[in-house]
Amino acid sequence: MTERTTPKQRATADIVARAANVSRVAVSRAFNPHASIKPEKRDRILKVAQELNYTPDMAARSLVTRRSHLVGVIVPDVCSPWESQEIDALTTALQGEGFATLLFKTRTDLSMDERLLTYMRGFNPDSIIAFTENVRPPTLARVLDRAVPIYIHYPNGDGPVVHDPQGPLFDQLNVMQRDGIEHAVALMQGYGARRFAYLAGAAKSLASVARGSMLKTVMAERGLSSPTVIAGDFTYDTAYASTLDLFRLHGGADAIFSANDVGAFGAIDALRHELKLRVPEDVKVVGFDDIAQAHWKAYNLTTVRIDLQERVRALVRLILRRLKSQGAASLSETVRTKLVVRGTVR
């Protein structure tokens, strides 16, 4: 109540124990929900602890528990809207479960520095989620011993789950892209589009490759000829330039399917402000992700949504399940996609 004692020294379990006239072990038990301690005693200790501004030291705790309550997140670019939205939702969800987000950045060329992984391991994260496309679970598993990495997989065919090889252990999140892409192609075709272009993401990106090949498959099934593939890297500027190339050098298109929303923005701006073409009248555009900016009036983008909340819940489930049963075999979760119809296809 009165805060007259302002100890320079950080309060420890010993100090709290002394103040509450109990043993240090009792303090430990008071903070551990499953420990056996008399309720009134626990309450008294917690009250004294609060007065002394005490919370258990995570470092010391993790040393003996072998649980750091840290989740490592590896990202090439925090600014990318899709990734920042995922980091945001993930951090919120993890915080609710008592975990903290430990953020690491890879180099801009997407190359994964082995030094980074080694350094990262020092913090002993309980789990690892890598958004970098070219860091494969085997690499992660080799460097990180305690944590089981989560692999984000985009099945190409109809089969949802890739089975584990003999190799190192990892858990898996399957993102099923067929539904959304099928719907998008049907819609564009329905409005008369015939000459499709695929605006790819980064060349090494598994997400981009999977989306491209799924697009091709779906189009073939509907009797459409293969799309023109133009290079990209998920950024606005590259998409802008590639779209100009598409129309000035490679014969153009009447429908553009972009590997992500930001790329779609670049394409739309190139079409409207530089090529003086109308969207959706002259060229239809579909994006991927459904980031928050997709509904901004300047774009009002029709796009394939990966439900963020659903995806994050699946990730958190994976993390918690893995922590419960440390030994278990490979775990997996699945999320779906769905087209959100707005103004860039009509």
Place this chain on the structure above:
Amino acid sequence: MTERTTPKQRATADIVARAANVSRVAVSRAFNPHASIKPEKRDRILKVAQELNYTPDMAARSLVTRRSHLVGVIVPDVCSPWESQEIDALTTALQGEGFATLLFKTRTDLSMDERLLTYMRGFNPDSIIAFTENVRPPTLARVLDRAVPIYIHYPNGDGPVVHDPQGPLFDQLNVMQRDGIEHAVALMQGYGARRFAYLAGAAKSLASVARGSMLKTVMAERGLSSPTVIAGDFTYDTAYASTLDLFRLHGGADAIFSANDVGAFGAIDALRHELKLRVPEDVKVVGFDDIAQAHWKAYNLTTVRIDLQERVRALVRLILRRLKSQGAASLSETVRTKLVVRGTVR
């Protein structure tokens, strides 16, 4: 070289020591640059350590060193472009200095949960940077004992630095907003603007309040009457709605100064797509921050830039200086602002 030994057990300093025929203390010294150890011995140990895939455990290290090598970052919304850009740059810079970013999210209503701070303290961050406007250094300092928080200050008058009160210790980053705002007002006035509006950010936001009052000061100096202030919260949607209100209920304006870039986007889209007004011919718009999206062709926004690299370097300097001299009095750094002229004022 050959990786035939794949130890399930995590390698410790003891194991490395045994393998290299040295004492465990020697291993510790090998990893500590300033320790006194014979160079050839250090090399041999580091080589063995690498073969055994060993790195020091940060938890154990921080327990005795009282340095966690973690920097706590508190953010209300990771998705907001300005904040995500700052997180990105900060993480990169910190990583270069051997620190990791520990990310925490406040509730969406910007209210700072004291429980969050208490929980956060358990991780013993070496420093704290709060982007939440309503978490004041005193609150931070009371809850966190070991770390000295960094306060981001926006001087209103000409004096750059606020002097320390008797209160709790904190370090300070001063963002000088006058130059950029002065230039922006001059530019808009030069192109004939007379009826200004200020599109504010979140009501409690110090940045928003400071920008508004600086705008008013500068306008008064140039003989302009006070701007109409319309409510906002830094988001696109609110800015969009508020701009509609401004023109439909409050007489409109011929120049809008927004507290941030995203708000300016909302205003521009409302003007163009709903009110059918031209930017910059009918209404001039200036933003604040210069986020990456500001140069997108759909907006091509004239805005006041806070140089991100400069700002992040200043933050890192503060952190490192504080860690060098733990005891020192309040530290401070200063960054400036500057107008970036693009297409929304003419």
Place this chain on the structure above:
DNA sequence: GTGCAGAATGAACACGTTTTCATTTGCCGT
């Protein structure tokens, strides 16, 4: 009252590292 099971308790140890501190080694000038 007696016995007994289950809960509650505290002493000692373990976790993996850095840091004293006292000791040994190496090197240089005379």
Place this chain on the structure above:
DNA sequence: ACGGCAAATGAAAACGTGTTCATTCTGCAC
């Protein structure tokens, strides 16, 4: 050859917590 000083070394003691295990306490049935 010797003294002396700096550098290098390893034993032991921290750092703050959770867990094991043997012991004590509690409540209940007989």
